[in-house]
Amino acid sequence: MKKNEAKKTIQQLREQLHYHNYMYYIENNPVISDYEYDQLLKNLEALEAQYPELITPDSPTQRVGGKPLEGFLTVKHKVPMLSLENAYSYEELHAFDERIQKNVGAVEYVCEPKIDGVSIALIYENGVFVRGATRGDGVQGDEVTANLKTIRSIPLSLRGSVLSNAEVRGEVYFPIAAFKKFNKEQEKKGEQVFANPRNAAAGSLRQLDPRVVATRPLDIFVYYISYSDKEIHTQEEAVETLRKAGFRVNPFIKKVQTIDDAIQYCEMLEEKRDSLDFEIDGAVLKVNSSATQKQLGSTIKHPRWAIAYKFSAKQATTTLNDIVVQVGRTGTLTPVAVLEPVQVGGVTVSRATLHNFDEVKRKDIRIGDTVLVERSGDVIPQVVKSITEKRTGDEKARGIPRKCPVCGADVVRTLDEVAVRCPNKQCPARLRWRIEYFASRDAMDIEHLGGQTIDKLIEKHLVESVADLYHLTKEELLNIEGFKDKSAENLLQSIESSKSQGLARLIYGLGIRHVGKYAAQLLASQYHSLEELGNASAEELTQIHGLGQKTAEAIANYFATEENRTLIEELRDIGIRTKEQKHIGKLQGKKVLFTGGLQTLSRPDASDLVMKQGGMVVSSAGKDVDYVVVGTDPGSKYEKAKKLHLHIIDEDEFKQLVGTT
Numbered sequence: 001m002k003k004n005e006a007k008k009t010i011q012q013l014r015e016q017l018h019y020h021n022y023m024y025y026i027e028n029n030p031v032i033s034d035y036e037y038d039q040l041l042k043n044l045e046a047l048e049a050q051y052p053e054l055i056t057p058d059s060p061t062q063r064v065g066g067k068p069l070e071g072f073l074t075v076k077h078k079v080p081m082l083s084l085e086n087a088y089s090y091e092e093l094h095a096f097d098e099r100i101q102k103n104v105g106a107v108e109y110v111c112e113p114k115i116d117g118v119s120i121a122l123i124y125e126n127g128v129f130v131r132g133a134t135r136g137d138g139v140q141g142d143e144v145t146a147n148l149k150t151i152r153s154i155p156l157s158l159r160g161s162v163l164s165n166a167e168v169r170g171e172v173y174f175p176i177a178a179f180k181k182f183n184k185e186q187e188k189k190g191e192q193v194f195a196n197p198r199n200a201a202a203g204s205l206r207q208l209d210p211r212v213v214a215t216r217p218l219d220i221f222v223y224y225i226s227y228s229d230k231e232i233h234t235q236e237e238a239v240e241t242l243r244k245a246g247f248r249v250n251p252f253i254k255k256v257q258t259i260d261d262a263i264q265y266c267e268m269l270e271e272k273r274d275s276l277d278f279e280i281d282g283a284v285l286k287v288n289s290s291a292t293q294k295q296l297g298s299t300i301k302h303p304r305w306a307i308a309y310k311f312s313a314k315q316a317t318t319t320l321n322d323i324v325v326q327v328g329r330t331g332t333l334t335p336v337a338v339l340e341p342v343q344v345g346g347v348t349v350s351r352a353t354l355h356n357f358d359e360v361k362r363k364d365i366r367i368g369d370t371v372l373v374e375r376s377g378d379v380i381p382q383v384v385k386s387i388t389e390k391r392t393g394d395e396k397a398r399g400i401p402r403k404c405p406v407c408g409a410d411v412v413r414t415l416d417e418v419a420v421r422c423p424n425k426q427c428p429a430r431l432r433w434r435i436e437y438f439a440s441r442d443a444m445d446i447e448h449l450g451g452q453t454i455d456k457l458i459e460k461h462l463v464e465s466v467a468d469l470y471h472l473t474k475e476e477l478l479n480i481e482g483f484k485d486k487s488a489e490n491l492l493q494s495i496e497s498s499k500s501q502g503l504a505r506l507i508y509g510l511g512i513r514h515v516g517k518y519a520a521q522l523l524a525s526q527y528h529s530l531e532e533l534g535n536a537s538a539e540e541l542t543q544i545h546g547l548g549q550k551t552a553e554a555i556a557n558y559f560a561t562e563e564n565r566t567l568i569e570e571l572r573d574i575g576i577r578t579k580e581q582k583h584i585g586k587l588q589g590k591k592v593l594f595t596g597g598l599q600t601l602s603r604p605d606a607s608d609l610v611m612k613q614g615g616m617v618v619s620s621a622g623k624d625v626d627y628v629v630v631g632t633d634p635g636s637k638y639e640k641a642k643k644l645h646l647h648i649i650d651e652d653e654f655k656q657l658v659g660t661t
């Protein structure tokens with residue numbers, strides 16, 4: 001292509017890509033598929049490779065930056081980044097309002113969530129994103145432009161002509177669900193885990209390699225125009241202008257007329273707090289009118305026209321009474337903090353996770369320490385740090401245990417793993433988890449078999465493997481404290497009926513490493529018996545679409561182990577269904593997603609119907625999903641399914657599909 005023509009095409013492609021990026025990341029309403037988007041991007045990349053002189057900083061190809069930086073430049077902010085005055089009670093909000101009324105009369109407020117992330121400033125010149133910086137000390141911060149460009153909801157060039165030269169403020173955050181997943185993966189890889197989503201966002205923005213940042217699902221809400229060549233009359237108008245210019249603004253921003261309404265807003269928001277996918281630590285009240293804001297002015301620290309109402313803290317300090325060691329299903333030893341009970345954000349906390357022994361050492365957490373405990377989202381409480389200033393000298397460090405606290409076996413620690421493991425497969429702790437997992441709802445669904453019962457069965461040496469469950473007698477159960485005629489019969493009955501749960505549930509229940517519900521269904525649809533699956537090589541297993549290398553190896557390893565083979569033989573001899581009829585079901589190879597409540601079927605029953613017909617149940621909406629069964633009060637999966645134009649059916653249609661009506 002000639003240069004002139006290329007220039008025009010490049011321009012068109014960029015406009016299209018900006019538009020589709022906006023529809024996807026801001027409007028949540030993609031109008032083309034990911035594949036089509038990638039094709040447009042590839043075309044643009046090819047043309048830019050041919051004419052590198054035509055590359056501009058706002059080209060969609062420039063999101064994932066080139067080389068790692070040596071360090072960050074320090075930049076001075078155009079307008080100092082002030083912090084907000086805090087209020088911890090509604091009285092303080094009333095006092096704030098009275099002060100304002102005294103000075104300027106009654107005002108309207110704009111109420112916003114106070115996002116708990118990393119504060120940043122974005123500079124646009126002639127509509128193009130040229131520079132972004134962290135808050136730093138408020139006067140100057142680190143220039144992190146390349147890292148910010150990886151965030152897809154930051155427009156590289158502004159939409160329309162509402163804004164062209166401006167400084168925009170916002171908060172970069174790590175979405176909570178993604179944070180949990182990210183931390184789990186980091187832990188598996190033996191890499192740094194973050195204490196909370198805010199630290200993860202800050203840590204990510206501090207990365208010198210933008211390619212690493214591009215792998216972190218950071219997002220942003222913007223909330224303030226600190227400078228612009230367009231006159232802004234109110235905060236409401238600022239928010240609207242930002243939205244029109246293509247930024248992501250928080251959906252909970254609301255204008256109110258009185259301080260009482262603002263307080264009601266705070267109450268509403270605090271109730272929502274745990275259900276959001278971003279951390280908030282309060283609400284921000286801003287005087288709406290820009291003229292009034294100006295009149296009220298600022299102190300050197302904060303504006304007089306805004307205040308942050310802080311929710312009850314999700315952190316508290318308490319004494320760490322002990323560090324005990326828990327043994328998990330796969331034998332992993334996890335240190336757990338036993339705390340002097342303390343209220344954290346309205347919940348009493350007496351135990352908290354310490355993740356792993358490396359963490360304990362790195363953070364130098366000792367028994368007897370005063371520690372800072374935090375609860376974020378609905379995650380398990382965790383110990384953030386020790387307050388070393390409070391040490392008396394009597395604190396004791398807790399080393400890595402050499403022996404399993406339950407069975408006494410010597411622990412093992414592989415070089416590439418942070419985990420410390422008990423290698424004894426017969427360790428009662430591991431046996432307990434294995435049985436609980438095997439009996440769980442998604443596996444063999446053995447009702448009436450709770451953790452306490454399992455403990456007693458192990459204690460009395462009645463079960464040493466899951467197979468032993470099937471040999472239990474009524475007499476044996478009646479010997480256990482708490483069991484009566486009826487309860488013993490009930491348990492035996494559920495154990496008996498679990499025999500016919502089918503292959504997918506059985507595979508899942510075996511607890512093979514890396515084999516979750518989805519992988520188990522996938523395997524059951526490919527292999528029709530446990531024997532067949534057991535004979536598959538790792539190489540053969542990796543050929544299955546959707547199964548990773550690690551999983552394939554874990555499966556092959558599982559079946560290569562003598563005792564596992566023996567167990568499977570035993571299960572078969574007991575009469576557990578280890579084979580699936582080889583018939584082509586009506587949903588052979590199809591993926592089905594459920595969202596919302598079903599009226600006449602339980603979820604596990606509905607899943608079974610899918611599997612019986614050779615289909616697979618998936619848990620998120622993707623392009624490869626064949627049917628989405630929508631019940632009452634469906635969630636965000638339904639929205640996503642609509643956007644992806646998936647085949648949506650209701651419960652009746654589903655039943656027709658699987659042939660139960």
Ligand code: IVH
Pocket residue numbers: 082083084112113114115116118119120135171223224284303306308
């Ligand atoms: S307005 C001059 N609005 O809270 C205006 N700040 O302690 C200053 N923050 O540094 C900020 N959500 O990082 C504003 N909706 C919101 C906010 C917000 C979070 C952060 C921001 C600021 C800190 C103040």
